[in-house]
Amino acid sequence: MLWTVDPASPTPLFEQLATQVRRSIVDRTLVRGEKLPSAKELAASLEINLHTVLRAYQTLRDEGLIELRRGRGAVVIADDPGLVNLHLMADELLAEAGRLGLAHEHVVELLEGRRA
Template identity: 50%
Template sequence: MLFRVDPNSTVPLGDQIAASVRRAVAEATVAPGERLPAARVLAESLGVNVHTVLRGYQQLRDEGLIELRRGRGAVVTGGASPQRARLQERVREVVATARELGMTEAELLALVRTALHTP
């Protein structure tokens, strides 16, 4: 699995790391049960702080894409479907666009609710 970060990007490095894993799940280049690199190893290879990697991994855990197991590291969960990973990535893009437009959370949620109720 290839991890890339752009230190010049406005996207936080932890978010970029999480996006790399989401992309790999979406493209089915990682499978449920597969282990991700240890946080220290990945941090060293990317030239970032270990806490940055852990923030990215924690995002993925909160999304249900990975499990963090003490002593065993980060493991892709069985619920990590490519479709779900693609959807999560698109949602993040929508949120980023809404922020760029200066939309409030209430305005964005209203748009989503409208879309949910429109055939």
């Protein structure tokens, strides 16, 4: 797994990392049961703060994509790459809306209007 982060990007580092893990699940580079690098190892290899990696892992845990096991690390538990892809598309939509200066509420209105 080769992940990188761009400190110059407006996207927070933890979110860049979480997005790369999501993409790895979508393209099946990462599969259910596979162990992720330890937060300490990943932080050292990317030259970022340990807490940044932990925040990315916690975000992925909260999304139900990985399980964090004390002393044993992070393990992929995602079953549906299609659903993970939908999360990625939503992230991209919100990021683009942010670049355009649109509030989340406006994006929701846009989506509601498309449902008809």
